[in-house]
Amino acid sequence: MNNVYLPFPSQVKEIIRHTDIEYTFRMSFSGQVRPGQFFEVSIPKFGEAPISVSGIGPGMVDLTIRRVGTVTNQIFEHYKGNTLLMRGPYGNGFRTEDYIGKEIFVIAGGTGLSPVKGVVDYFSGHPEKVRGMTLIAGFKSPSDILFREDFSRWEKNMTVIQTVDSAPEGYQGPVGLVTKYIPQLSVSDKGQSAFLIVGPPVMMKSAAAEVLKLDVPEKNIWISQERKMCCGLGKCGHCRINSTYICLDGPVFNYAKGKYLVD
Amino acid sequence: MGYKIPREAADNLFKGLGKHYEIFAPKVFSGEGCFSDTGIIRYGTVRTLAEIEFEKKSDYSFKEALLPINETCLYFTENTSSVPAGEEKKRLIFLRSCDLHALRRLDAIYLENGPEDFYYKRRRERTLFVLMGCPETCDTGFCVSMGTAQTDAYDLYLKVSDTFVWADCKSKELSPFFKGFLEECEPETAKSVSLQVEPEFPKSNKESVTLPVSFSDDILSHPIWEAYGNRCIGCGRCNFVCPTCTCFTMQDIHYRDNEKAGERRRVWASCQVDGYTDIAGGNSFRKSQGDRLRFKALHKIRDFEKRFDYPMCVGCGRCEAVCPEYISYINIINTLAKEGI
Amino acid sequence: MSLDINTKKAKKNAYRISKERGIGASRVRVPGGYLKAEILGMVQKIAETYGNGIVHLTTRQGFEIEGIHLEDMDAINQMLQPIIELLDINQTEKGGGYPASGTRNVSACIGNNVCPFANYNTAKFAKRIEKEIFPNDLHFKIALTGCPNDCAKVRLHDFGIIGMTMPQYDPARCVACKACIKGCKNFSVDALRMENYKIVRDTEKCIGCGVCITKCPTRAFTRSEKKYYRLSIMGRTGKRNPRLGKDFLIWADEDSIVKIILNTYRFVKEYIDQAAPGGKEHIGYIIDRTGFAEYKKWALDGVQLLPETIVNECIYWDGIHYG
Secondary structure: OHHHHHEEEEEEEEEOOOOOEEEEEEOOOOOOOOOEEEEEEEEEEOEEEEEEEEEOOOOOOEEEEEOOOHHHHHHHOOOOOOOEEEEOOOOOOOHHHHHOEEEEEEEHHHHHHHHHHHHHHHHHHHHHHHOOOEEEEEEEOHHHHOOOHHHHHHHHEEEEEEOOOOOOOOEEEEEEOHHOOOOOOOOOOOHHEEEEOOHHHHHHHHEEEHHOOOOOOHEEEEEEEOOOOOOOOOOOOOOOOOEEEHHHOOOEEEEHHOOOOOO | OOEEEEEHHHHHHHHHHHHHHEEEEEEEEEOOOOOOOOOEEEEEEEOOOOOOOOOOOOOOOOOHHHHOOOOEEEEEEOOOOOOOOOOEEEEEEEHHHHHHHHHHHHHHHHHOOOOOOHHHHHHHOOOEEEEOOOOOOOOOOHHHHHHOOOOOOOOOEEEEOOEEEEEEOOOOOOOHHHHHHHHHHHHHHHHHEEEOOOOOOOOOOOOOOOOOOOOOOOHHHHHHHHHHHHHHHHHOOOHOOOOOOOOOOEEEEOOOEEEEEEEEEEEEEEOOOOOOOOOOOOOOOOHHHHHHHHHHHHHHHHHHHHHHOOOOOOOOOHHHOOOOOOOOOOHHHHHHHHOOO | OOOOHHHHHEEEEOEEOOOOOOOEEEEEEOHHHOHHHHHEEEEEHHHHHHOOEEEEEEEOOEEEEEEHHHHHHHHHHHHHHHHHHHOOOOOOOOOOOOOOOOOOOEEEOOOOHOOOOOOOHHHHHHHHHHHHHOOOOOOOOOEEEEOOOOOOHHHHEEEEEEEOOOEOOOOHHOOOOOHHHHHHHOOOOOOEEEEOOEEEEOOOOOOOOOOOHHHHOOOOOOOOOEEEEEEOOOOOOOOOHHHHHHHEEEOHHHHHHHHHHHHHHHHHHHOOOOOOOOOOOOOHHHHHHHHHHHHHHHHHOOOOOOOOOOEEOOOOOOOOOOO
């Protein structure tokens, strides 16, 4: 009988340090996986943590891990050897095929950029498949900015607004919440747009409200939810909202359904 | 096949079952109640029929016999992990009709909602269910309203008196125990032993509920949640006694006397208790008890049904009986129905 | 009319000599404060037949039937008889009323008949002590309380019996909800903590109140089969040196406590100041004189304490000294 709780070892190919508390672990993985899906990274005797896929390449996935809890602390502090245990991928993830031929707007807050980063990467590599692409990424402060190298790559073939909530005096880049930049977006064909909003619950709610003000139909908005998960398999119950299991039915939801996910 | 067996012979037959099965049944644990000199009825292993509490409803449901409160999923040593061996003996679980209907709900989550659960499945596959009748309704149950008062999904039905035991054996696996007994009987006795046995089911309850026919979005802001939320102390008893609540939390530990070894286990969780929605980094959802109460109540009568086409609640009434703050779940359902939410 | 009353005898017979000449009060002792309601009717009848219709509820769980004429004592004693029998009070002479009043009523909080916090049946234990010690003229005050909340204020008594339970913890039933930890912190002594998602009880700190048990939603914490008691001794009110009782025994059993009380009667008989007015002297003052070591020797004579019972080998009382 297959025991779905058993993790498998995966080789760590590379570690990319973004900030003191945020690293991307490039893991070997050759199965089917989508951006926005997640793995349960398993540290025996410490626990498991759901980590979303932040990048996909041949035979590998990127897991961007923020050091905020017992398990992620362990990954950073006691990481030894070159393997990590994990199980997954779980969840639906973003279906890049849904966005082909559309004008894509990605609005991300903090580590919310991780689950959607695979989509940005994909279309950055295939700009011919979309009508246009805009990324608004907000971080708390300049020192919290993730994926710095990727940004310089992305800037070459899409509109990028990288903003920080607050910055020390003399900071050159944009300052302000992501919602500040939504009203000034020009959407060429609202019916053919796709808005991908990922971040903390409050940020997603206010960003979606701003996008709707642009007369974008709600079916053109997608969000990704983050919840406590102990299994990723529809059993533990922690991630459920009403009749929806975030781990099975999400974490990515079209806003037509996602707006009803009220805790 | 039905049987009417003299009590002494039935006691021997039961002992025989005990050799092959670990038997779980409701038992009185005297002195183990919340308060001094009070008992509790919960599940434990039994060796004799006399140990089983047939009359009163158990305070805690059968689910702990199938889903242990603490279950080790993996043992860890320095570099290896291993899955604990399953139980050697098969299980027999005594339960009532409402609980047998609850079993279907447990199956829904553990076998149908996403991939099959290894730990649940391996125990479930080696468990048989013995129905206990309800000649009288219990005090707080509303199984008749919920359509769970009757069942034929049992492997064995048993009814006991001081002089006889009546059985209806549906299970092929268990029938040799009864046939074996028949063969040992005198021919005269054997004649009177075989007969039709029908389980006793409650025809009516003291309590009844009407489920709301539909739910509007207004239900989120219904004042009932805040009103009851202000009374709720978030102890989670309603979840822990519920035969259909299935949530668990994973715990990883290092053994105190050998830090290199440890285990991962899953432990019952309650959506009413602090910490249930806490995510790393400090966010949490449903902070008020009112929101948590709504979350639970609507799961039982609305949200589970949306997914599986039948309500989660089986009307056993245990949550009603256990709440230390006298929050009436029955009243919550009926209020929602009455107000046409 | 001339009144010739032996007041010493009357007092011993549980009558108060009031400030009004010829008028007294009949004192009805209710051990453990536990009585059948029909006794209330009997008390009412006495009050309306021989008293002024007023009954005072005493601090020691008795009735004081006010305004009785001292010459009616015999008749009142007759009317008290069914009460004494219903309360199962030891009596030397049937129809003679309450036979002694030196040892005060054994009082108790409501206990586990009703109260969710109580760790034992206080009324039942009170009655057991009552049967062992009455009638008795020596000045003893004994009170029982169900839990360390001490609603019965037993620390103001010569013997204060406080109910305890030894928490039994089954980690296999524990879901780490922390209800016990919060309960112990908020309502008791903060003796619980979590280690590896399981509860560790600081046995030095734990006072056996049972809050963890009442808070536990899964029956991981349950009560010990044995009932335990904390025995506080030599608390007192009074003019010279009021003070709170100190713990003599912790995790003691019922039998030992009964025996210690009986031993204390023997000790008092041996060491009481022969010139004490009315033959009454607070035990505490006697112990102050003999020293605690001597008292302890007498008190524990022949007592088989449980292995888990903690005995305080030295006790010093403080309190307020006026004289």
